[in-house]
Amino acid sequence: MPTTTRIYNFSAGPAVLPLPVLEEAQRHLVSLPGVGMSVMEISHRSKTFEDLLNTAIEDIRALADVPANYRILMLQGGATLQFSMVPMNLLTPGASADYIDTGSWADKAIKEAKKVGPVNIAATTKTDGYTRIPRQEELRLTPGAAYVHITTNNTIEGTEWKTLPEVGEAPLVADTSSDMFSGPIDVGRFGLIYAGAQKNLGPSGVTLVIIREDLLARSVDSLPVMLNYRVHAENNSLYNTPNTFGIYILGLTVKWLRSLGGLPAIARINQRKAAKLYAEIDRTGFYRGTAQKESRSLMNVTFRLPSEELEKLFVKESTAAGLDGLKGHRAVGGMRASIYNAFPEDGVDALVEFMREFERRHG
Numbered sequence: 335m336p337t338t339t340r341i342y343n344f345s346a347g348p349a350v351l352p353l354p355v356l357e358e359a360q361r362h363l364v365s366l367p368g369v370g371m372s373v374m375e376i377s378h379r380s381k382t383f384e385d386l387l388n389t390a391i392e393d394i395r396a397l398a399d400v401p402a403n404y405r406i407l408m409l410q411g412g413a414t415l416q417f418s419m420v421p422m423n424l425l426t427p428g429a430s431a432d433y434i435d436t437g438s439w440a441d442k443a444i445k446e447a448k449k450v451g452p453v454n455i456a457a458t459t460k461t462d463g464y465t466r467i468p469r470q471e472e473l474r475l476t477p478g479a480a481y482v483h484i485t486t487n488n489t490i491e492g493t494e495w496k497t498l499p500e501v502g503e504a505p506l507v508a509d510t511s512s513d514m515f516s517g518p519i520d521v522g523r524f525g526l527i528y529a530g531a532q533k534n535l536g537p538s539g540v541t542l543v544i545i546r547e548d549l550l551a552r553s554v555d556s557l558p559v560m561l562n563y564r565v566h567a568e569n570n571s572l573y574n575t576p577n578t579f580g581i582y583i584l585g586l587t588v589k590w591l592r593s594l595g596g597l598p599a600i601a602r603i604n605q606r607k608a609a610k611l612y613a614e615i616d617r618t619g620f621y622r623g624t625a626q627k628e629s630r631s632l633m634n635v636t637f638r639l640p641s642e643e644l645e646k647l648f649v650k651e652s653t654a655a656g657l658d659g660l661k662g663h664r665a666v667g668g669m670r671a672s673i674y675n676a677f678p679e680d681g682v683d684a685l686v687e688f689m690r691e692f693e694r695r696h697g
């Protein structure tokens with residue numbers, strides 16, 4: 335096939351990017367207009383890059399209505415480094431942190447936090463195979479907790495929080511790596527939000543962190559400098575050389591979201607895409623969704639087939655048909671269709687058609 339032909343990319347991450355973003359980056363890769371150099375070749379301290387960074391931050395603030403008392407940071411080390419940075423900065427001496435365990439990534443966050451200080455598991459759905467999100471009345475929150483950590487979308491298990499938990503006074507901290515900006519987000523309800531960019535925001539190597547300003551006071555000077563939120567905030571994410579190219583692509587992606595009509599508009603598209611896929615999964619019983627219905631993710635749609643043999647065949651034939659990356663995570667098995675913001679609706683239609691045809695032949 336011609337090298338410019340694109341297939342449908344259902345990968346969980348790094349994942350599909352908006353085509354207009356890739357095309358603009360391609361047009362300007364060798365020379366940014368008016369600059370004469372690639373974005374990868376200029377100083378992170380240049381006016382060009384600072385403008386680019388500040389525009390990305392302003393666009394994020396506008397896109398998500400981020401209140402003025404929140405700082406927007408672009409860090410490195412992925413969401414995984416946030417598993418450590420969150421407790422290192424926010425878990426104050428003598429206090430403990432509450433974690434809600436809803437999947438493999440939440441579990442990893444818990445393991446890292448335990449290395450830093452006392453952790454209380456306020457709820458877990460592990461015994462249900464992480465097929466659902468806990469109900470409010472299941473939460474055993476600790477009075478005076480330093481913070482409460484949740485994972486808004488469980489990328490591997492295909493579940494998501496439909497409404498945020500009530501956590502009282504404690505700052506709510508959220509790993510939003512796989513659903514950030516998939517729809518409106520009430521930033522004011524959180525103390526800190528983080529997201530590795532490579533699922534819904536851009537390429538790997540940038541981590542978006544949005545932190546309420548008063549929490550910066552918890553970052554003590556004895557922390558390693560690169561792990562200190564206050565240092566990054568005081569230096570506008572330019573304490574050292576950031577991922578300049580990644581920030582550039584993230585900025586273009588946020589602009590693209592704004593051009594579509596912002597978060598309410600992308601939410602409607604995402605709901606429509608997911609509804610089509612779940613309707614096909616539920617149509618006959620040949621396919622079986624792995625997440626409980628009330629917890630189903632709009633971003634990662636997980637499902638099984640009647641046998642592992644059929645699942646292997648499904649992966650093989652769908653890949654051959656230009657539907658790439660549908661093999662589920664080994665922890666869940668079966669299939670996973672990741673249909674992030676940038677995933678085109680006609681790709682969902684193509685998958686639905688493929689599923690019907692596959693069932694007709696093998697059902």
Ligand SMILES: *Cc1c(COP(=O)(O)O)cnc(C)c1O
Nearest residue numbers: 412413414439489509511512530
């Ligand atoms: C992918 C993912 C991570 C890990 O992200 P890295 O950037 O690879 O560290 C953490 N949490 C969630 C919810 C994820 O989907």
